[in-house]
Amino acid sequence: MEINWITVSAQVVNFLILVWLLKHFLYQPVIRAMDRRDQKIRNRMDEADSREQEALREKQSYQQKLASFEKEREELLEETRQEARQTRSQMIDQAREETARVRSHWMREVSEEKTAFIDGLRHQSLEVVETVIRKALQDLADERLEERIAHTFIRKLHELDEETREALGRSSEPATIATSFELDPGQRSTLTRAIHELVGADLAVNYTQVPELICGVELTCESQRISWNLSDYLEELTASVEKAFEPLETTEPGA
Amino acid sequence: MTITPDSIVYWQWGDFALNATIVFTWLVMALLTLGSWLVTRGLSEDPKLSRWQNLLEVLVVGIRNQIAQVSHQQPGPYLPFVGTLFLFIAMANLLNVIPGYMAPTGSLSTTTALAICVFVAVPVFGIASKGAGEYLQHYIKPTPLMLPFNVIGEVSRTVALAVRLYGNIMSGTVIVAILLSLTPYFFPVVMQLLGLLTGMIQAYIFAILAMVYIASATSAHEHGESDEHQHNTPSEP
Numbered sequence: 110m111e112i113n114w115i116t117v118s119a120q121v122v123n124f125l126i127l128v129w130l131l132k133h134f135l136y137q138p139v140i141r142a143m144d145r146r147d148q149k150i151r152n153r154m155d156e157a158d159s160r161e162q163e164a165l166r167e168k169q170s171y172q173q174k175l176a177s178f179e180k181e182r183e184e185l186l187e188e189t190r191q192e193a194r195q196t197r198s199q200m201i202d203q204a205r206e207e208t209a210r211v212r213s214h215w216m217r218e219v220s221e222e223k224t225a226f227i228d229g230l231r232h233q234s235l236e237v238v239e240t241v242i243r244k245a246l247q248d249l250a251d252e253r254l255e256e257r258i259a260h261t262f263i264r265k266l267h268e269l270d271e272e273t274r275e276a277l278g279r280s281s282e283p284a285t286i287a288t289s290f291e292l293d294p295g296q297r298s299t300l301t302r303a304i305h306e307l308v309g310a311d312l313a314v315n316y317t318q319v320p321e322l323i324c325g326v327e328l329t330c331e332s333q334r335i336s337w338n339l340s341d342y343l344e345e346l347t348a349s350v351e352k353a354f355e356p357l358e359t360t361e362p363g364a
Numbered sequence: 365m366t367i368t369p370d371s372i373v374y375w376q377w378g379d380f381a382l383n384a385t386i387v388f389t390w391l392v393m394a395l396l397t398l399g400s401w402l403v404t405r406g407l408s409e410d411p412k413l414s415r416w417q418n419l420l421e422v423l424v425v426g427i428r429n430q431i432a433q434v435s436h437q438q439p440g441p442y443l444p445f446v447g448t449l450f451l452f453i454a455m456a457n458l459l460n461v462i463p464g465y466m467a468p469t470g471s472l473s474t475t476t477a478l479a480i481c482v483f484v485a486v487p488v489f490g491i492a493s494k495g496a497g498e499y500l501q502h503y504i505k506p507t508p509l510m511l512p513f514n515v516i517g518e519v520s521r522t523v524a525l526a527v528r529l530y531g532n533i534m535s536g537t538v539i540v541a542i543l544l545s546l547t548p549y550f551f552p553v554v555m556q557l558l559g560l561l562t563g564m565i566q567a568y569i570f571a572i573l574a575m576v577y578i579a580s581a582t583s584a585h586e587h588g589e590s591d592e593h594q595h596n597t598p599s600e601p
Contacts (some may be wrong), residue, residue, distance in 0.1 A: 120477030
């Protein structure tokens with residue numbers, strides 16, 4: 110255990126030199142490098158932060174744009190849908206109208222055809238009835254029947270209202286009595302007398318024969334016309350026949 | 365048996381003897397300086413760095429953190445002095461595993477030189493940070509009566525510093541030498557490993573104590589005093 114003071118002083122110098130050397134070759138460079146690296150890393154972090162912020166901003170703006178695009182698209186789509194709906198309903202309406210038109214046209218045709226058919230039928234049936242009745246009455250016609258007809262006519266004259274009687278009385282033209290059969294003079298005078306009793310003796314009376322009247326008598330004077338004949342009954346028959354056909358006409362279009 | 369490398373003299377010129385202590389000190393210095401230079405000439409400032417640079421950075425950062433912990437001050441001004449104490453002692457002790465090498469720290473001359481450096485550095489740092497007046501005042505605190513004790517304390521702790529390091533390293537070498545003659549082959553290897561551990565611990569203790577002394581001189585007196593006690597007591601071997 111000895112101390113060599115020369116060695117001690119040498120070692121002190123050595124140590125101080127080492128301190129200087131290490132300071133220059135170790136501590137300063139290493140610390141400087143670490144500081145610079147720290148700074149670099151911090152800069153990068155800052156940069157990354159700012160980039161992130163920017164990216165976020167851009168993302169937000171893109172999202173907004175996307176949302177607006179989406180909205181626009183939705184609006185367009187809705188508009189198109191609306192238009193499509195309108196067009197569809199228009200087309201449906203048109204089709205309906207067209208159908209209705211065609212249908213009504215067809216109905217009309219059907220109804221016309223039916224009417225024609227019914228008319229024909231009526232006409233034919235009436236003709237048949239008329240022919241049958243005419244034939245039957247012609248076969249039955251004799252003086253007694255003709256007398257009955259004249260009587261019936263006279264009764265009808267008696268049933269005339271006051272107004273008609275006055276109109277007949279004022280008439281300046283002669284009255285014409287048409288019959289389907291030949292009146293004998295006695296019957297004619299009976300009739301003339303009956304007329305004169307009713308409307309006054311001034312009215313002249315002519316007689317004609319019209320076979321179409323079918324067992325009938327008709328008095329015509331100016332606008333007045335008084336008659337009793339089978340034609341009227343036949344017309345009533347026609348009317349009732351037509352009435353019988355009516356339900357067919359009304360129900361069929363709906364069917 | 366050689367106890368101290370001082371006694372191995374390679375070259376003599378008058379009073380000056382170029383002994384093993386100085387030669388091996390130069391060797392350690394050269395290794396440290398060359399190693400540092402080789403690594404730091406190509407320092408990378410990118411996050412990607414070489415393994416050697418990483419090692420140096422870990423060392424420097426570790427020393428800085430230790431200084432900051434002990435002194436509660438910025439480690440900047442103390443780093444070269446305290447860091448070099450640690451690196452020099454650690455390297456000198458570490459090379460002990462090489463046959464034929466004799467640790468310069470096993471010489472009382474080297475440890476005395478280092479202790480003297482600490483002895484001088486404490487007032488230098490103290491005056492630099494607080495000014496001469498305020499620094500010198502702490503010798504007469506709490507009363508002027510304490511002046512001789514403070515001075516004695518200053519000197520004795522320096523002596524303790526030197527002897528502690530010298531004793532530990534020298535004893536390690538001596539124990540290995542004795543064991544080699546008693547039980548050769550394996551047991552000395554274990555003791556050599558133990559010696560490595562002791563060497564590293566001693567390097568740490570020396571540097572930390574030096575820092576504690578400097579911190580007590582530079583910081584507020586009460587604060588520094590409590591710090592000294594705190595760190596002194598457990599590390600005293």
